Amino acid sequence: xxxxxxxxxRFSLSRAALIFATPVALATLLTACGDxxxxxxxxxxxxxxxxxxxxxxxxxxxxxxYNVDNCFTQKIQGxxxxxxxxxxxxxxxxxxxxxxxxxxxxxxxxxxDPVVDxxxxxxxxxxxxxxxxxxTLASIPLDPPSNDKPFSLDFPFLAAPNGAPLRASGTGSxxxxxxxxxxxxxxxxxxxxxxxxxxxxxxAKKTEYNDDNPTVDATHKxxxxxxxxxxxxxxxxxxxxxxxxxxxxxTTS
Amino acid sequence: MRRIFKTLxxxxxxxxxxxxxxxxxxxxxVSADHLDPPNRTDAGFDTTPDVxxxxxxxxxxxxxxxxxxxxxxxxxxxxxxxxxxxRDVLYKIHISSKDPGTTDEFTIKARxxxxxxxxxxxxxxxxxxxxxxTIEGPVDTNLEKDGVKARAGLFDEPFFFDxxxxxxxxxxxTIRIRNDRNFxxxxxxxxxxxxxxxxxxxxxxxxxxxxxxxxxxxxxL
Numbered sequence: 001x002x003x004x005x006x007x008x009x010r011f012s013l014s015r016a017a018l019i020f021a022t023p024v025a026l027a028t029l030l031t032a033c034g035d036x037x038x039x040x041x042x043x044x045x046x047x048x049x050x051x052x053x054x055x056x057x058x059x060x061x062x063x064x065x066y067n068v069d070n071c072f073t074q075k076i077q078g079x080x081x082x083x084x085x086x087x088x089x090x091x092x093x094x095x096x097x098x099x100x101x102x103x104x105x106x107x108x109x110x111x112x113d114p115v116v117d118x119x120x121x122x123x124x125x126x127x128x129x130x131x132x133x134x135x136t137l138a139s140i141p142l143d144p145p146s147n148d149k150p151f152s153l154d155f156p157f158l159a160a161p162n163g164a165p166l167r168a169s170g171t172g173s174x175x176x177x178x179x180x181x182x183x184x185x186x187x188x189x190x191x192x193x194x195x196x197x198x199x200x201x202x203x204a205k206k207t208e209y210n211d212d213n214p215t216v217d218a219t220h221k222x223x224x225x226x227x228x229x230x231x232x233x234x235x236x237x238x239x240x241x242x243x244x245x246x247x248x249x250x251t252t253s
Numbered sequence: 254m255r256r257i258f259k260t261l262x263x264x265x266x267x268x269x270x271x272x273x274x275x276x277x278x279x280x281x282x283v284s285a286d287h288l289d290p291p292n293r294t295d296a297g298f299d300t301t302p303d304v305x306x307x308x309x310x311x312x313x314x315x316x317x318x319x320x321x322x323x324x325x326x327x328x329x330x331x332x333x334x335x336x337x338x339x340r341d342v343l344y345k346i347h348i349s350s351k352d353p354g355t356t357d358e359f360t361i362k363a364r365x366x367x368x369x370x371x372x373x374x375x376x377x378x379x380x381x382x383x384x385x386x387t388i389e390g391p392v393d394t395n396l397e398k399d400g401v402k403a404r405a406g407l408f409d410e411p412f413f414f415d416x417x418x419x420x421x422x423x424x425x426x427t428i429r430i431r432n433d434r435n436f437x438x439x440x441x442x443x444x445x446x447x448x449x450x451x452x453x454x455x456x457x458x459x460x461x462x463x464x465x466x467x468x469x470x471x472x473x474l
Binding site for chain 2: 092093094095096097098099100103108109110111114115116140141142143144145146147148149151155156157158159160161162163164165166167168169170171172173174175176177178180182184185186187188189190191192194195197198203206207209210213214215217218
């Protein structure tokens with residue numbers, strides 16, 4: 001197992017992991033605990049999710065004004081060198097890998113890293129609060145903790161494809177490659193960090209963002225966009241997070 | 254919803270912490286980079302989505318004296334999907350080994366080419382650090398030159414995340430997210446994978462920055 005550079009939560013992680021293993025278990029919690037924590041342990045299965053259409057969400061509203069500047073500049077525990085803040089991690093939008101330290105996102109990215117849980121904690125939580133850190137959610141875990149197939153320690157590292165898909169022959173020669181100059185191509189997509197383009201850049205800016213490059217990122221062209229987007233997230237859920245006893249990285253007025 | 258939160262709080266701080274996240278808007282962290290930008294790669298927004306040029310993920314990690322880099326694309330797709338080797342797409346992996354990290358010292362390029370047989374497809378890599386010329390050969394085979402290993406081919410989709418639970422939680426306002434359900438489970442991606450010795454990046458280099466890019470010949474679909 002690779003070293004974990006981040007602090008662990010003060011919460012009871014093993015208990016939380018058990019509680020959140022399935023909706024059924026969660027339903028058990030909801031029915032077993034009254035407001036005072038008492039109640040009978042009656043298991044009521046939660047409804048199974050559907051992949052069909054869902055009704056329009058009714059987001060929570062808030063009149064609180066949020067300032068997310070601190071979320072971008074707060075120090076990330078366990079980080080040294082260049083990747084010390086969220087802003088430094090995502091601007092420019094590149095994966096930053098220091099060979100001298102163990103790989104775990106945001107120091108590079110191994111396929112087994114639970115990047116969604118790490119990112120959610122990093123963008124919403126106050127990293128200076130006791131018990132909160134980038135691994136708070138991943139340690140529970142919130143999302144699946146690992147891939148459905150194990151990764152190999154040996155090249156090519158990724159697991160074999162599922163099922164019996166159509167495959168190339170794996171043979172042949174004299175392949176017909178294009179030799180056109182790069183000028184004949186137009187940009188379709190770019191990616192550095194996981195979920196930045198998808199989660200912190202809103203629809204109107206997405207194409208422009210993908211057409212740009214890290215040099216443009218470094219001018220902070222998209223910082224305000226990213227702050228506005230994150231502010232919108234806090235307007236939706238910030239009061240709930242605070243109400244739940246979490247320390248958020250945004251300041252309020 | 255408030256009733257649920259109140260009950261969750263009774264269950265403990267960790268429980269409460271997770272309850273808040275169940276309210277996230279549906280479009281937060283819906284993927285690593287799959288189907289982005291949507292008006293070029295997502296069938297929900299584009300009648301001609303460019304699946305082969307849609308980057309899914311970029312990985313870069315280090316161990317035992319080598320750097321491993323992988324870029325997945327054209328996924329996740331079902332096991333019944335066609336081949337997504339496209340002669341008109343140029344794949345680039347940019348690597349910066351010096352300050353500023355915004356410009357690349359190395360640009361790995363990959364292209365696919367058709368062979369004579371019905372399912373004969375080849376890949377040509379150029380610009381790999383420490384490799385003279387190109388590495389070329391059939392896809393779905395390990396290729397090696399100058400101490401570098403390279404492969405293009407079909408793999409299991411490596412990303413894991415409960416996308417369904419995330420979206421349903423946002424829609425219904427009830428807890429649906431699960432850590433035992435992976436939307437990407439059982440699906441596949443196409444990928445470029447490299448293992449490169451540290452020395453190939455230059456003497457004294459121990460920090461790099463990596464980003465991926467796809468381009469289509471002649472314009473977007």
